[in-house]
Amino acid sequence: MNTALTLTPPAIGEVWTGQGGIYAGIVPARSGAEAYHLVIGEELGRFEWGPYEVEAPATSLIDGLANTLALLEASDEYPAAKAVAAHQADGHSDFYLPAAAELYEAWLNLGYKDWGYLWSSSQRSAYFAFTMYFVDGIQYYDGKDNEFRVRPVRRLPIQ
Template identity: 60%
Template structure:
């Protein structure tokens, strides 16, 4: 075999489509500094839940891994029916949750915000796109879940996992809550 000349790379950018079928099937395995990262859908020891994959930077939120709590917290009302909220981001569940908790009267956001696991107390109610990521990777099998994303004074966005329906529902209703957190590498 012919010897090839060595080269040095100072900056290398690699892009991979994490929504590929291989990722959903759990065939991607990435090493992180200091150890192995679990495949998408597996519990990430020390991070408080299930690895839901990489999320690219957007706006003020840096790139991170999304961690879904490994259990539902129960069913709660979204709260504050017929009142507008500043929780309107479809992708930043953390800022939505903080706005809802500060306003008070939002049981779903308050439950997610108070959840703790593996020593982490930075969980929040996921935004609409964060719930969609869980559906894309088949992380939740069934049920209807609240997002932290308000649709209007009367409605908030939801995700129905059995069929992938993403729509909106009256804030006075009770739906499931699954907390999430961000893990920055």
């Protein structure tokens, strides 16, 4: 007998027991992708995004999972992506570096958090990648060779 597991999320901003972090709400469907629940994990530290003056294959503003996988397949020179890919919590190892839009959705849902600047997986150019300032909800971009905080995320299907 095949029984589907039904996941019931907690209130936004609460720890989602057994899921590796806090519940950051629903990321809406867009560009053909279905909506999903977003879980944001603990801060892993400060890391460089990757090499400066190098075009990276992480150009999606909405799909952090695809960006992270592309970075990991391209080279081992992407410290932020490597850190989230190595992260495990509550028995889960499917974490990734969130895209710019995923970080913005998390900020919309969670509101002010004293997390400072977080790297996204979204490259802006060979020189810059997008960041999210969680104190005021503004997205910026900065040199990929700078160190900013990294928080892994994972997605769960809406059932």
